[in-house]
Amino acid sequence: MRTSSGTRPRREKTIVDPGKNAERLGAHVSTQGGCPTAPRRGFAIGATAIQLFTKTPNMWREPEVTPAIADDFRRARDVHPVGFAVSHDSYLINLASPDPALRARSIAAFIGELTRSEALGLDGIVSHPGNFIDDHDAGLERNATAITEALRAAPGSVPVLLETTAGSGTVLGRSFEELAAIRNLVADDVRHRVRFCADTCHLYSAGYDLVTEFETVWDTWDRVIGIDLLTCLHMNDSKTPFASRRDRHALIGEGSLGTEPFRQIMVSPRLAGIPKILETPKGDLDEVTNDLAMLALLRAMGGAN
Ligand SMILES: [Zn+2]
Numbered sequence: 491m492r493t494s495s496g497t498r499p500r501r502e503k504t505i506v507d508p509g510k511n512a513e514r515l516g517a518h519v520s521t522q523g524g525c526p527t528a529p530r531r532g533f534a535i536g537a538t539a540i541q542l543f544t545k546t547p548n549m550w551r552e553p554e555v556t557p558a559i560a561d562d563f564r565r566a567r568d569v570h571p572v573g574f575a576v577s578h579d580s581y582l583i584n585l586a587s588p589d590p591a592l593r594a595r596s597i598a599a600f601i602g603e604l605t606r607s608e609a610l611g612l613d614g615i616v617s618h619p620g621n622f623i624d625d626h627d628a629g630l631e632r633n634a635t636a637i638t639e640a641l642r643a644a645p646g647s648v649p650v651l652l653e654t655t656a657g658s659g660t661v662l663g664r665s666f667e668e669l670a671a672i673r674n675l676v677a678d679d680v681r682h683r684v685r686f687c688a689d690t691c692h693l694y695s696a697g698y699d700l701v702t703e704f705e706t707v708w709d710t711w712d713r714v715i716g717i718d719l720l721t722c723l724h725m726n727d728s729k730t731p732f733a734s735r736r737d738r739h740a741l742i743g744e745g746s747l748g749t750e751p752f753r754q755i756m757v758s759p760r761l762a763g764i765p766k767i768l769e770t771p772k773g774d775l776d777e778v779t780n781d782l783a784m785l786a787l788l789r790a791m792g793g794a795n
């Protein structure tokens with residue numbers, strides 16, 4: 491951000507608030523035993539931001555969040571206050587598909603996700619842009635119209651957080667321009683419910699060099715999308731090299747990104763306060779050891795203890 495000539499840069503703008511930053515840091519947690527178990531799992535690892543699946547992500551079955559489940563979930567959040575909580579949509583959904591049957595099924599599943607997330611009172615639904623398969627521009631259009639249709643069918647306030655993708659095959663969302671285009675193509679009446687989630691592994695795999703051009707990447711994000719539309723960050727190192735177009739998450743500091751981009755994220759004034767969620771491998775022994783270690787590492791980078 492430039493300051494006008496004659497105005498001295500205000501120092502407080504560069505001061506990081508580690509408290510605020512530390513308040514919204516966590517991981518994707520299991521919902522084995524039902525959605526209401528997620529806040530407890532998040533609390534157990536000291537998370538103040540969690541992500542969960544509201545259903546089995548690789549199956550089409552659409553479970554319902556009954557009022558009783560929603561109550562249990564809210565109570566669990568009261569007892570285990572994790573702050574920020576989002577869902578991640580199903581891997582089967584392809585809102586950009588040219589196949590009318592798959593597209594219709596995807597829209598129905600996405601409406602299911604919106605309905606469950608609204609009932610649970612979540613802060614967003616992380617959603618991968620779809621695969622265009624045949625024609626790129628037509629795919630962007632189909633993806634946006636499907637989002638419009640689903641948002642109109644599931645009124646409420648929960649926002650859709652379009653996630654940056656690694657860019658393998660014909661998947662949309664590997665460039666900031668594509669993400670912005672999808673949002674712009676969503677109809678006026680529901681566009682305010684479309685925001686974004688940036689995944690570090692996917693950004694790096696898609697060719698955004700967080701290692702050597704950290705500030706430039708976020709300058710570009712701000713120019714093309716707007717930093718104010720960034721609702722969530724996924725904190726993942728990558729098992730594959732820069733610009734690999736592959737999506738293989740690694741533990742922080744153990745992949746091709748290394749620790750430095752994560753340290754920069756943890757101290758970046760413009761990314762302070764944006765919830766940061768790990769999707770790193772849980773490990774073989776249990777579901778907490780790796781997450782506890784990763785969260786401790788990130789907090790230390792941010793200057794917290
Ligand atoms: Zn994702």
Ligand SMILES: [Zn+2]
Nearest residue numbers: 653689724769
């Ligand atoms: Zn992600």
